[in-house]
Amino acid sequence: MWRFILFRLLQAIPVILAVITVTFFLIRMAPGGPFDGEKAVIPEVRAALEAQYQLDKPLLAQYSTYLGDLLQGDLGPSFKYPGRSVNELIAAGLPVTAELGLYALLVAVVIGGLAGVIAALKPNSAQDYLPMSAAMLGICMPSFLLGPLLLLVFGIYLDWLPVSGWGDIPGDKLLPAITLGSTYAAYVARLSRAGMLEVLHQDYIRTARAKGLPEWQVVTRHALRGGMLPVVAFLGPAFAGLLSGSFVVETIFQIPGLGRFYVQAAFNRDYTMILGTTVFLSTLIVLFNLLSDILAAWLNPRLRAQYASR
Amino acid sequence: MQEIATAEIAREPGGRSLWDDAWQRLRRNRLAVFGLVVLTVFISLALLTPWIAPYGYAEQNLDLGASPPSSQHWLGTDIFGRDLLTQILYGGRISLAVGFIATAVALCIGVLWGAIAGYLGGRVDAVMMRLVDILYALPFMIFIVLLMVVFGRNLLLLFLAIGAVEWLTMARIMRAQVQSLRQQEFVEAAVSLGLSPFSIIRRHVIPNALGPVIVYTTLTIPNVMLLEAFLSFLGLGVQPPQSSWGLLISRGAESMEEYPWLLLFPGLALTLTLFSLNFLGDGLRDALDVRGAGD
Numbered sequence: 001m002w003r004f005i006l007f008r009l010l011q012a013i014p015v016i017l018a019v020i021t022v023t024f025f026l027i028r029m030a031p032g033g034p035f036d037g038e039k040a041v042i043p044e045v046r047a048a049l050e051a052q053y054q055l056d057k058p059l060l061a062q063y064s065t066y067l068g069d070l071l072q073g074d075l076g077p078s079f080k081y082p083g084r085s086v087n088e089l090i091a092a093g094l095p096v097t098a099e100l101g102l103y104a105l106l107v108a109v110v111i112g113g114l115a116g117v118i119a120a121l122k123p124n125s126a127q128d129y130l131p132m133s134a135a136m137l138g139i140c141m142p143s144f145l146l147g148p149l150l151l152l153v154f155g156i157y158l159d160w161l162p163v164s165g166w167g168d169i170p171g172d173k174l175l176p177a178i179t180l181g182s183t184y185a186a187y188v189a190r191l192s193r194a195g196m197l198e199v200l201h202q203d204y205i206r207t208a209r210a211k212g213l214p215e216w217q218v219v220t221r222h223a224l225r226g227g228m229l230p231v232v233a234f235l236g237p238a239f240a241g242l243l244s245g246s247f248v249v250e251t252i253f254q255i256p257g258l259g260r261f262y263v264q265a266a267f268n269r270d271y272t273m274i275l276g277t278t279v280f281l282s283t284l285i286v287l288f289n290l291l292s293d294i295l296a297a298w299l300n301p302r303l304r305a306q307y308a309s310r
Numbered sequence: 311m312q313e314i315a316t317a318e319i320a321r322e323p324g325g326r327s328l329w330d331d332a333w334q335r336l337r338r339n340r341l342a343v344f345g346l347v348v349l350t351v352f353i354s355l356a357l358l359t360p361w362i363a364p365y366g367y368a369e370q371n372l373d374l375g376a377s378p379p380s381s382q383h384w385l386g387t388d389i390f391g392r393d394l395l396t397q398i399l400y401g402g403r404i405s406l407a408v409g410f411i412a413t414a415v416a417l418c419i420g421v422l423w424g425a426i427a428g429y430l431g432g433r434v435d436a437v438m439m440r441l442v443d444i445l446y447a448l449p450f451m452i453f454i455v456l457l458m459v460v461f462g463r464n465l466l467l468l469f470l471a472i473g474a475v476e477w478l479t480m481a482r483i484m485r486a487q488v489q490s491l492r493q494q495e496f497v498e499a500a501v502s503l504g505l506s507p508f509s510i511i512r513r514h515v516i517p518n519a520l521g522p523v524i525v526y527t528t529l530t531i532p533n534v535m536l537l538e539a540f541l542s543f544l545g546l547g548v549q550p551p552q553s554s555w556g557l558l559i560s561r562g563a564e565s566m567e568e569y570p571w572l573l574l575f576p577g578l579a580l581t582l583t584l585f586s587l588n589f590l591g592d593g594l595r596d597a598l599d600v601r602g603a604g605d
Contacts, residue, residue: 015444022453026460140584142536144543144556145577148563156567244451247544252563262452263544266459274459278452 005294012286019282020070024063027271066275075276079268086276089261096166097257100176100249101242107181108238112188113231117219119189120196120227131189138186143245147179147252164254172253180249184238188231196227229300236292240285335597342593345586352583356403365393367400368551376569386571388561394572398579401553405580408468408554409535415473416534417527420480425511425519427481428488439485442478450475454537458546468547472534483526487519521598528591532584539580555580 057065069076075086115131122128154175155163162172199205200223208218246259254260258277265273336342355362364384371391379386385394427438454471461467491497491514500510539556541547543563548554555576562573 011443018444023456026456029460136585136588140532140581140588142539142580142584144540144563145559145573145581148559148566148573149577152566152570152573240451244455247455248540251544262455266455266546269459274456278456281452 001297004297008290008293012290015286016279016283019286020067020279021063023275023278023282024066025059027275028059028062070279075280076272078273079270086273089273090258090277090280093256093258093261096255097243097246097250097259100166100173100180100246100255100257101239103173103177104181104184104242104245105235105238107177108184108188109231111181112185113192113228115185115189116192116194117196117224117227119193120200121219123197128193132193135186135189138182138189141182143179143183144248144252146182147175147249150175150179151252166253166255166257176249176253176255179252180242180245183245184241187234187238191230191234192228195230196223199223199226202226225299229296232292232299233296234292235295236289239288239292243281243285332594332597336593339593339596341589342597345589345593348582348586349590352402352579352586353406355399356406359399359403363396363399365396367396369393369396376565376572378569378571385575386569388569388572389565394575397553397558398555398576401555401558401576402579402583404465404548404552404554405535405538405556406583408465408472408538408548409531412469412472412534412538413476413527413531415469416476416480416530417523418477419473420477421484421516421523423477424481424484424486425488425515428485429492429507429511429515431489431492435485439482442481446478451537454541455544455546458541465548465552468538468541472537475537476530476534480523480526480530483522484519487522488515491515491518525591525595525598528587528594532587532591535580535584535587 066076073087075090078084078086078089112135115135119128119131151163154161160171161175162169165172166176167173205218205223208222209215213221243259246257247263248259249255250257250260251263258281261273262277262281264270265277336346369392371387374387374391376389377383377387377391383393383395385398387393388397423438423442427435454475457467457471488511497510497514500514505513535555538547538554539559542554542556543560545560548557550557558576559573559580562569562576566573
C-alpha cells in the first residue's frame with residue numbers, strides 16, 4: 001500500500017511540473033499584454049511597469065525566477081489588482097469555492113447514491129426507470145442551462161430563493177449547490193446502480209440473505225461498500241469537473257469564488273493571475289485524483305493485493 | 311432438398327452478420343430509435359439551413375424588437391428583432407459541426423494510437439500508454455480555457471483543442487480491444503502468412519474492434535457539444551457574428567426575466583440533441599453488446 005502511494009506521488013510530480021511549464025510559456029506566447037487596456041500607456045510608464053514585474057528580463061530567467069518563487073509558495077503579484085498578490089486572491093476565493101464544491105459533492109453523493117441504490121434494488125421496474133430517467137436528464141441538462149432555469153423558476157417566478165450572492169441571505173447557497181451538483185448526482189446515480197447490481201448478484205449477498213438478515217441490513221451492511229466502489233473512483237475526476245463547473249455557476253450566481261476570478265483573469269489577460277490559478281487548480285486536481293485512487297485501493301481488497309504484489 | 315438449401319444460402323449469403331443482428335436489436339429499442347430520428351432530423355435541418363431558414367441570418371427588425379412566439383416568428387425574436395428559429399438553425403450548424411468534427415479528430419488520433427500501442431506491445435506500448443496516463447492527469451478543462459485565451463477564440467482551434475482532449479479514452483479502449491484480439495487465432499494466421507503489422511491492423515484488428523469504438527464515439531459527441539457550449543457560455547468559445555447553441559443560451563440567460571423564450575428554445579434544442587445522442591449511444595452499446603465503453 002505504501003509503495004503504491006509513493007509510486008503515485010512520484011508520478012504526480014512530472015505532471016505538475018509539466019502543467020507549470022506549459023502554462024508559463026503558453027501565457028507568454030499570448031498576443032496582447034496585460035497593459036494593453038483601452039487607455040494607451042505612455043512608453044516610460046510601460047517600461048517602469050515591465051521592470052517592476054520583471055517582464056523586461058529574458059524568458060528563461062523569468063521562468064526560473066517563477067519556479068523559485070513557486071517553491072516558496074509565492075504565486076506572484078496580480079497585474080490587474082495592483083498591490084494584491086495571486087496568493088491573496090486565491091485565499092479570498094478558495095474558501096467560497098471549496099464550500100460550494102463541498103455542498104455540490106454532498107448533493108451528488110447523497111441524492112445520486114440514494115437514487116442509484118433505489119434503482120438497483122428493483123431493476124427494470126418503475127422504481128428503476130424513474131430515477132434513471134431523471135439521471136439522464138441531469139446529464140443532458142448542462143449547468144449553464146439548469147442554473148438560469150432554476151433561477152427563473154425559484155428566484156423570479158416563485159420568488160422563494162435569492163437570485164445571487166453567497167452567504168448574505170439565508171438560502172442563497174441552495175440553488176448554486178444544486179446547479180453544480182446535478183450533473184454529478186446523475187453520474188453517481190448511474191455508477192452506483194451499476195455497482196450495486198453487480199454486487200447484489202454475488203455469493204456473499206446470497207449468504208447474507210440465507211442467514212435471514214432483513215433486506216435493508218443486507219443492503220447497508222454488505223452490499224453498499226462494494227457497490228459504491230465505482231463512485232469512489234469517480235470522485236477524483238468529479239472533483240476536477242466541479243472546479244471547472246464552478247466557473248459557470250459562480251458566474252451565473254455572482255459568487256465571489258475562485259472560478260469567477262479565473263474567468264475574469266482570462267478576460268483581463270491578467271498573466272500572473274491565470275498562471276497562478278492554473279498552477280494551483282491543476283495541483284489540486286492532480287492531488288485529488290491521487291487521493292481518490294488511494295481511497296479506491298483501500299476500499300477494494302482485490303486492487304490492494306494487486307498493488308502489494310507489484 | 312438440396313435445391314432448397316442452396317436457394318436459402320443464395321438468398322442470405324453468409325447468413326445474418328453481426329451488424330444485421332445489432333441493427334435488429336437497435337430497432338427494438340424505442341429510445342434509441344427516437345434518438346436516431348431526432349438526430350437525423352436535426353442534422354438534415356443543419357445541412358439545409360441556408361435554404362429553409364425562414365429569415366436571413368443577419369436580418370434585423372429593430373421596430374419589432376423582442377417578441378414572443380407568433381405566426382410570423384414561430385419561436386419569437388430577440389431584442390434586435392432577429393428571428394430566433396433562424397438563429398437556432400444557424401447555431402445548430404456550428405454546435406453539431408463542433409460535435410462531429412472534434413469527435414472525428416479524437417477518433418483518428420485515439421484509434422491509431424491505441425491500435426499501435428496495443429499491437430506492438432512491450433516497451434513501445436509502455437511508453438505510449440504512460441504518456442496517455444500523464445495527459446489524463448492534466449486538468450484539461452482549464453487548459454482549453456487557457457488555449458482559447460492565448461490563441462484567440464477561433465473555431466479551428468476549438469476543434470483541435472477539444473479533439474486533443476477526447477482522444478485519450480478512445481486510445482485506452484482501442485488498446486484494450488487490440489490486446490485481446492492480438493491473441494486470437496486469425497491474427498496469428500495472418501502473421502504466419504507474412505502480412506505486415508500495418509496491414510494486419512488495418513484489415514483485421516480495426517474492423518473487429520469497431521463495436522466499442524462506435525459506441526464510445528456516439529457517447530463522445532454529446533460530451534464535445536457540452537464542452538463547446540460551456541466555453542461559448544463563458545464567452546470563450548464561438549464568437550459573434552457566428553453563433554452556437556451555447557452562445558444563444560448565454561445571451562438568453564442575460565435577458566431571461568423579460569424574454570424567457572430566448573433561453574428556453576436554444577436550451578431545448580441542445581438538451582434534445584444531447585438526449586438523443588446519449589440514448590442512441592446506450593442503445594448501440596446494448597445492441598453491439600459492448601461492456602465497459604463510456605461511463
